[in-house]
Amino acid sequence: xxxxxxxxxxxxxxxxxxxxxxxxxxxxxxxxxxxxxxxxxxxxxxxxxxxxxxxxxxxxxxxxxxxxxxxxxxxxxxxxxxxxxxxxxxxxxxxxxxxxxxxxxxxxxxxxxxxxxxxxxxxxxxxxxxxxxxxxxxxxxxxxxxxxxxxxxxxxxxxxxxxxxxxxxxxxxxxxxxxxxxxxxxxxxxxxxxxxxxxxxxxxxxxxxxxxxxxxxxxxxxxxx
Numbered sequence: 001x002x003x004x005x006x007x008x009x010x011x012x013x014x015x016x017x018x019x020x021x022x023x024x025x026x027x028x029x030x031x032x033x034x035x036x037x038x039x040x041x042x043x044x045x046x047x048x049x050x051x052x053x054x055x056x057x058x059x060x061x062x063x064x065x066x067x068x069x070x071x072x073x074x075x076x077x078x079x080x081x082x083x084x085x086x087x088x089x090x091x092x093x094x095x096x097x098x099x100x101x102x103x104x105x106x107x108x109x110x111x112x113x114x115x116x117x118x119x120x121x122x123x124x125x126x127x128x129x130x131x132x133x134x135x136x137x138x139x140x141x142x143x144x145x146x147x148x149x150x151x152x153x154x155x156x157x158x159x160x161x162x163x164x165x166x167x168x169x170x171x172x173x174x175x176x177x178x179x180x181x182x183x184x185x186x187x188x189x190x191x192x193x194x195x196x197x198x199x200x201x202x203x204x205x206x207x208x209x210x211x212x213x214x215x216x217x218x219x220x221x222x223x224x225x
Contacts, residue, residue, distance in 0.1 A: 002078030006070040105204030139170030150218025
């Protein structure tokens with residue numbers, strides 16, 4: 001069992017999870033307003049409330065919004081060293097939003113670093129995902145997928161072909177897809193490779209969106225080749 005505590009002069013929150021798995025579903029206990037606030041922060045950073053305990057504890061100690069309202073987190077119960085060993089699988093779902101965007105081929109590392117620098121003056125008033133959405137730096141459908149994969153599972157994400165996925169996510173236009181399909185009919189090849197060769201997406205994006213799956217827990221499964 002893991003139990004973390006956040007305190008301020010006005011309120012106290014506890015984050016509780018049972019079990020010893022690499023990632024555990026955490027419940028936030030406390031006043032409704034503060035609970036909703038913290039759950040939103042965690043879900044925006046990790047994509048869900050099912051998180052590796054050590055990574056969650058580190059996030060609580062480093063996030064600027066948490067630091068603004070609460071004292072440093074307290075470990076009330078649990079072994080974070082054991083959690084650290086369990087987190088070694090490097091799962092996609094456990095990554096920060098920025099790292100997910102790089103792994104998905106949506107951003108290059110240099111682009112992410114520049115966006116994080118541009119975001120710095122707004123860090124006290126906006127979450128990074130909000131900043132990207134407001135500044136149209138990433139298609140909103142892709143942000144929605146990375147932050148709330150379960151919604152796309154309900155829409156049959158796993159059953160869709162790569163071209164349809166990319167079209168619905170706003171990564172390509174219908175004209176670009178039709179052009180690539182025509183080239184595929186004429187010369188063969190994989191649709192992702194054709195789209196990448198045409199300069200419409202990166203090879204990394206083609207590989208990610210062809211291999212990514214939403215699992216039964218409503219999380220993205222992806223292992224880079």
